[in-house]
Amino acid sequence: MIRIEHLVKNYGSNCAVDDISFSVESGEIVGFLGPNGAGKSTTMNILTGYISSTAGRASIAGIDILANPLEAKKLIGYLPEQPPLYLDMTVREFLNFNYDLKRCTLDRDAHIAEVCEVVKIQDVENRLIRNLSKGYRQRVGIAGALVGNPAVIIFDEPTVGLDPKQIIEIRNLIRTLGKDHTVILSTHILQEVQAVCDRIIIINKGKIVADEKTENIARIVENNRRFNVKISGPQRDVLAALKSLSGISYAEVLAERDGDAYTYTIESEMGTDIRKKLFFEMAAKGWPIIGLEALGVSLEDIFITVVDESSKGTVERERERRAVRRGERGRGRTSLESTLANDMVAEADRKRAEDAKSGYADLDAQDVPEGHDDGTGQPTGKPDTGKED
Numbered sequence: 001m002i003r004i005e006h007l008v009k010n011y012g013s014n015c016a017v018d019d020i021s022f023s024v025e026s027g028e029i030v031g032f033l034g035p036n037g038a039g040k041s042t043t044m045n046i047l048t049g050y051i052s053s054t055a056g057r058a059s060i061a062g063i064d065i066l067a068n069p070l071e072a073k074k075l076i077g078y079l080p081e082q083p084p085l086y087l088d089m090t091v092r093e094f095l096n097f098n099y100d101l102k103r104c105t106l107d108r109d110a111h112i113a114e115v116c117e118v119v120k121i122q123d124v125e126n127r128l129i130r131n132l133s134k135g136y137r138q139r140v141g142i143a144g145a146l147v148g149n150p151a152v153i154i155f156d157e158p159t160v161g162l163d164p165k166q167i168i169e170i171r172n173l174i175r176t177l178g179k180d181h182t183v184i185l186s187t188h189i190l191q192e193v194q195a196v197c198d199r200i201i202i203i204n205k206g207k208i209v210a211d212e213k214t215e216n217i218a219r220i221v222e223n224n225r226r227f228n229v230k231i232s233g234p235q236r237d238v239l240a241a242l243k244s245l246s247g248i249s250y251a252e253v254l255a256e257r258d259g260d261a262y263t264y265t266i267e268s269e270m271g272t273d274i275r276k277k278l279f280f281e282m283a284a285k286g287w288p289i290i291g292l293e294a295l296g297v298s299l300e301d302i303f304i305t306v307v308d309e310s311s312k313g314t315v316e317r318e319r320e321r322r323a324v325r326r327g328e329r330g331r332g333r334t335s336l337e338s339t340l341a342n343d344m345v346a347e348a349d350r351k352r353a354e355d356a357k358s359g360y361a362d363l364d365a366q367d368v369p370e371g372h373d374d375g376t377g378q379p380t381g382k383p384d385t386g387k388e389d
Helices: 040-047 069-073 091-101 108-119 134-146 164-177 190-196 214-222 235-244 275-284 299-310 314-325 335-357
Strands: 002-011 014-024 029-033 055-060 076-079 152-156 182-186 199-204 207-213 226-232 248-258 261-268 289-295
Touching (some): 014 199, 029 040, 029 190, 040 182, 091 108, 108 164, 199 299, 207 299, 207 335, 235 248, 235 261
Parallel strands (some): 029 199
Antiparallel strands (some): 226 261
């Protein structure tokens, strides 16, 4: 449904989007993540036809957004971070305005009534938008994006500024929309992505650094066996025993102390439940376990680690991969997080190299539609690679 091929966007000497490629299938909900300034909004603005690219191609259902913008935009519903609302209109007037603007051919009254029902704004249809709460304004913005029943819906921070109840309602709405639409969701609230998205794409410094199905990440996270355990006994001896215990891949002592008890972080090998073995081993040595807390790896952990890993050079990342395989770790980072982040970044690097060699990677100048620019807003006759001649 959505295909982005070797997209580049330069603003003068600054490269905001640096040769990215990905596709989104029909009915898929994709979380588009990245730190501030990573290139998320620029990519979405190109995809919606709001700005042109310097090089590369973006298409919706095979329609190039620059070569045939009107036809492509008919397939897109877009909610930017700040919904473009006309505050002096009522909700119904605004939706009617969107209906006319999009040249919608569906039955007007029935379609607008259906949109209002989906986003639950029937009770404010006749109120001025300026008098609505933040949550209702966000819903009206979503309703405007849904007018015309577009095949593709793009949300940029749809829950910013909403209260917890409104956030849950918007999440449920996005999940519902994903049954009949292709959805791209850009957000900094990673719980939203974990809750509603089928796939996660992470961009950093204009490059895609991870592209993974949410279920694969969830499976790895669920299989993680990481604990904080408080043990009463001599610190050095306890730590040495933990490190030598079969099934434990990592152990370190924390600064927390409770009398003669210290807290240790341990991580077991994949597929190993270490708790019973740990209990019997400590009991045999006469070291009581007085506390055990199961820890997990969250999407936030993975996101931060992936961004950190992608910011490093290739040589440095390879050195750390070897260190992780040898069992060495940096303080405060588990082998699971490092291994997962390294694997995701390496897979993104591999795919980028593969795309560069593939048949559609070489976008010849004559294949690039007019409207591409050189970063200054001026059209050019050939794609700008972002490199100096």
